[in-house]
Amino acid sequence: xxxxxxxxxxxxxxxxxxxxxxxxxxxxxxxxxxxxxxxxxxxxxxxxxxxxxxxxxxxxxxxxxxxxxxxxxxxxxxxxxxxxxxxxxxxxxxxxxxxxxxxxxxxxxxxxxxxxxxxxxxxxxxxxxxxxxxxxxxxxxxxxxxxxxxxxxxxxxxxxxxxxxxxxxxxxxxxxxxxxxxxxxxxxxxxxxxxxxxxxxxxxxxxxxxxxxxxxxxxxxxxxxxxxxxxxxxxxx
Amino acid sequence: xxxxxxxxxxxxxxxxxxxxxxxxxxxxxxxxxxxxxxxxxxxxxxxxxxxxxxxxxxxxxxxxxxxxxxxxxxxxxxxxxxxxxxxxxxxxxxxxxxxxxxxxxxxxxxxxxxxxxxxxxxxxxxxxxxxxxxxxxxxxxxxxxxxxxxxxxxxxxxxxxxxxxxxxxxxxxxxxxxxxxxxxxxxxxxxxxxxxxxxxxxxxxxxxxxxxxxxxxxxxxxxxxxxxxxxxxxxxxxxxxxxxxxxxxxxxxxxxxxxxxxxxxxxxxxxxxxxxxxxxxxxxxxxxxxxxxxxxxxxxxxxxxxxxxxxxx
Numbered sequence: 001x002x003x004x005x006x007x008x009x010x011x012x013x014x015x016x017x018x019x020x021x022x023x024x025x026x027x028x029x030x031x032x033x034x035x036x037x038x039x040x041x042x043x044x045x046x047x048x049x050x051x052x053x054x055x056x057x058x059x060x061x062x063x064x065x066x067x068x069x070x071x072x073x074x075x076x077x078x079x080x081x082x083x084x085x086x087x088x089x090x091x092x093x094x095x096x097x098x099x100x101x102x103x104x105x106x107x108x109x110x111x112x113x114x115x116x117x118x119x120x121x122x123x124x125x126x127x128x129x130x131x132x133x134x135x136x137x138x139x140x141x142x143x144x145x146x147x148x149x150x151x152x153x154x155x156x157x158x159x160x161x162x163x164x165x166x167x168x169x170x171x172x173x174x175x176x177x178x179x180x181x182x183x184x185x186x187x188x189x190x191x192x193x194x195x196x197x198x199x200x201x202x203x204x205x206x207x208x209x210x211x212x213x214x215x216x217x218x219x220x221x222x223x224x225x226x227x228x229x230x231x232x233x234x235x236x237x
Numbered sequence: 238x239x240x241x242x243x244x245x246x247x248x249x250x251x252x253x254x255x256x257x258x259x260x261x262x263x264x265x266x267x268x269x270x271x272x273x274x275x276x277x278x279x280x281x282x283x284x285x286x287x288x289x290x291x292x293x294x295x296x297x298x299x300x301x302x303x304x305x306x307x308x309x310x311x312x313x314x315x316x317x318x319x320x321x322x323x324x325x326x327x328x329x330x331x332x333x334x335x336x337x338x339x340x341x342x343x344x345x346x347x348x349x350x351x352x353x354x355x356x357x358x359x360x361x362x363x364x365x366x367x368x369x370x371x372x373x374x375x376x377x378x379x380x381x382x383x384x385x386x387x388x389x390x391x392x393x394x395x396x397x398x399x400x401x402x403x404x405x406x407x408x409x410x411x412x413x414x415x416x417x418x419x420x421x422x423x424x425x426x427x428x429x430x431x432x433x434x435x436x437x438x439x440x441x442x443x444x445x446x447x448x449x450x451x452x453x454x455x456x457x458x459x460x461x462x463x464x465x466x467x468x469x470x471x472x473x474x475x476x477x478x479x480x481x482x483x484x485x486x487x488x489x490x491x492x493x494x495x496x497x498x499x500x501x502x503x504x505x506x507x508x509x510x511x512x513x514x515x516x517x518x519x520x521x522x523x524x525x526x527x528x529x530x531x532x533x534x535x536x537x538x539x540x541x542x543x544x545x546x547x548x549x550x
Contacts, residue, residue, distance in 0.1 A: 008338035016326060080322030084383075087286040087318075088339040089311040236289050 001097070005090045009098025010105075013072065017106050026068060027110045033060060038117050048125030050117060054135045054205045057114075058198060061107075061139075061146055062175055066167035068106055069150025070160045072099045073232070077158035092232045096225055100151050107143035111136065131207035138204035141217040142197060146171055148224035155231040171197075174220075238299045238313060238390035238421050239264055240285065245294035247280050254280045256445035257294070262438075264390075267417040269436035270425035273549050277445040278425040279319050282393050285423070286316045298391060312340070315384035319395040321377055325369030329360055329379055332368060333386060340387040354382040358412070374405040381409070385416060392416070394424040398431060410435050429542050443549040456544050466508040466516050467497070469533035470524065478504055484527060488519050503532065 017023040037056050076082040085095060121127040153167035154160075178196030181189050193199050197220075200213040240262040247254045255277040262268050270278040284291050285298070287307045296303040298310045324332055333354065337347040355364055358378040363371055368379055377397065384392060397413065398406045413422065413435055426432060432439050433453045441449040441456070449456055472481060478496050481504060485494055490510050497505040510516050517534055524531040 004341060005339070008335055011338075012324075012327075012335050015331075016324075020326065079325075080318060080320055081324055083283075083288055083318050084316070084322055085339075087288050087311055087314070087316045088336070089308045089341075090339055091308065 001091065001093055005094040006098040006101070009085075009090070009095055010101045013099055013102030014105060017068075017102065022068065023106060023109070026064060026106070027113060030060060030064060030110045031113045031116075034114055035117070048121045048127040050121065050127065050132050050135065053114065053117060054139070054201075057111075057139055058142060058175065058201060061143060062168065062171055064110075065103075065107065065143065065146040066150045066153070066164045066171065069103045069147055069167060070154055070163040072103060072151050073154040073228075074158050074160045074163045078160075086232075086235075093229045096151065096155075096229045096232060100148060100225055100228075103147040103151060104140075104144050107147060108140060111139060111143075128207075131205065134207045134209055135205040137209065138201045138213075141204070141214070141221075142201050145174075145197065145217055145220045145224070148221045148228070149174075152224045152228040152231065155228045240299075240391065240421060240423070241297045242281070242285070243295050243297075245281065245284060245296065246292045247277075247284065247289075248292045253445055255291075258442070258445070258447055259294075260440060260447060260450060262421055262423060264421055265418065266438060267413070267422040267424070267436050268438045268440060269432040270423065270440055270442055271427065271429065271432055271545065272425075272442035273427065276442045276549070278442055279395055281442070282316075282395050282423065282425060286314055286393050287311050312387070313389055314391045314393060315387065315389035317380045317384045317392075317394045317397055319399075321380040323368045323376060323379060323383075326367060328367055329364045329371075330355075332379065333382060336383045336386050342387060350386055350388065354386050357385075357416075358382040359408075373400050374402065374408075377401060377405070377409060381412065390420060392420050392422045392424075394422065396426055397424055398426065398428070406431075429545055441545060441548050448548045449544070465537045466510060466520070467533075467535050467537065468504075468506055468508060468520055469531075470504045470506075471502055471530040471532055472504060473528075474502060476529075478506065481506075481529075484523060488516055488523065490516070 034053055034056055037052055038050070041052065073082065076085065086092065118127065118129075118132055122129075149170050150163075150167040153170065154163040156166060157163050174195070174197040176196075177192045178199050181192060184192060194216075200216045203210055203213045242258060242260050245255055245258040258277070258281060270281065272278050283289055285296050285303065287303045287310055290304045298313060301310050301313075303310050324335075327335070330351065333351045334347065337343070337351060342350060355361055358381055360375070360378055360382060363375055368376060371379065377400075381394075381397065384394065392413075394413070398409050401409060410431065413424065416422075417435075424435070437452065439449070439451065439453055439456055440447050449459075451459065470481065478499060482494060485491060485508070492509040494506050494508050497507060499505075508516060508520070515536065517536060520534065521531060523529075
């Protein structure tokens with residue numbers, strides 16, 4: 001693997017996001033939704049906290065990330081440009097990595113404007129900055145996993161709608177695992193809880209960056225990217 | 238850069254797309270793949286360009302195997318896929334820069350190559366426009382520019398002139414001819430005149446096997462059947478076709494004649510003769526001797542179309 005080959009793929013995807021309305025629409029809508037929920041209760045609660053942001057963003061990511069990742073490979077498959085790309089001297093894993101990083105960068109870019117909320121809080125009161133920064137780190141990790149899963153589902157099909165639905169379903173299952181604990185036998189409860197993405201995210205969002213949680217995210221991310229690479233290599237079977 | 242293909246096979250599930258193709262292309266040769274749709278031309282090209290590996294057999298580009306040394310081979314190859322897929326939302330220059338960076342061309346070197354390709358392919362007037370806005374002819378040139386950008390030793394062009402108007406076809410062909418002098422070129426087409434116009438050698442592929450291999454002239458010659466001479470004669474009223482036939486039988490190497498039409502004393506008929514015989518002179522002398530009026534005569538030999546038709550049906 002060579003970074004020199006990852007970079008052109010990454011740059012093209014970033015340009016494609018920011019040369020079209022996609023990135024801007026997504027960023028504005030994202031900011032508006034989060035902003036509404038952040039500000040509507042802010043003065044009622046009278047607490048300098050960003051808890052509501054960290055509760056809401058994972059839910060919004062659920063829809064928003066599959067939507068921005070669905071085209072990454074499906075579109076190229078459909079238009080045939082993937083054939084051109086894979087006959088250039090670039091390894092499949094480099095293509096996957098370039099596209100993943102571009103998707104992740106877009107997610108990070110949509111999070112940047114939400115720092116406005118933190119600045120607002122700092123003007124109005126004195127929030128505890130530590131957990132907020134940890135929360136952002138958690139959002140980035142979770143976003144990374146979602147992007148990797150979205151990319152994987154985009155690699156499975158040439159239909160972007162199918163890619164969106166598959167990506168959404170996988171993420172939805174990961175998200176819901178710890179919300180259904182009361183319906184399942186207690187023997188499985190701890191397993192479900194461990195597999196649930198929200199468990200690990202809320203650990204981090206509390207301000208405790210535990211290696212177990214980081215490893216959970218990293219392995220899920222790595223595994224998804226590996227599967228995406230294998231899926232891209234399917235043409236060779 | 239030479240290409241050696243040995244006993245190449247590819248199955249798509251139950252379907253055998255190519256069934257044992259072997260051939261070799263020398264440096265500087267322009268080879269045309271000719272065959273009906275679904276014959277295996279594109280599949281063979283996809284294997285040579287390392288898009289997918291063969292089920293069995295091997296392809297070597299200058300002693301490098303396309304499976305084992307895939308990345309090295311890909312560096313040497315310029316590829317224009319069927320249908321010419323392009324990123325429609327990218328401006329021409331940006332797309333060429335992207336292609337250059339995938340080949341690790343950067344800075345001054347990349348800019349020089351891009352400027353050169355823009356000039357050679359006649360893209361100067363559209364270089365800042367989005368590819369999606371361009372006409373089919375310009376898109377095809379962008380595809381060619383992209384394929385030749387890194388100055389590859391091998392060019393693989395899958396139907397480079399499909400969908401172009403006749404003027405554009407002539408332009409693209411001469412471009413390929415020009416560039417082909419220093420490179421090894423494989424192109425596919427199902428337009429026969431294209432092969433005659435551009436290729437040094439033709440491989441006719443049908444149902445996954447090579448059915449003919451040679452220069453266009455050689456193929457025409459090899460598969461040349463009997464020759465046909467179409468004659469138009471005006472004969473004086475009492476004489477009928479049978480009367481003419483009696484005299485024709487005396488001609489050397491005469492194999493038969495079939496009447497096409499008989500109207501107003503004008504006879505039109507086909508004369509069959511053996512391979513390589515030219516009866517025109519004898520027919521003329523016979524007509525003069527008999528006092529028939531010779532209105533027309535034309536000699537037909539097997540065309541590449543007929544060779545193709547014979548081999549692929």
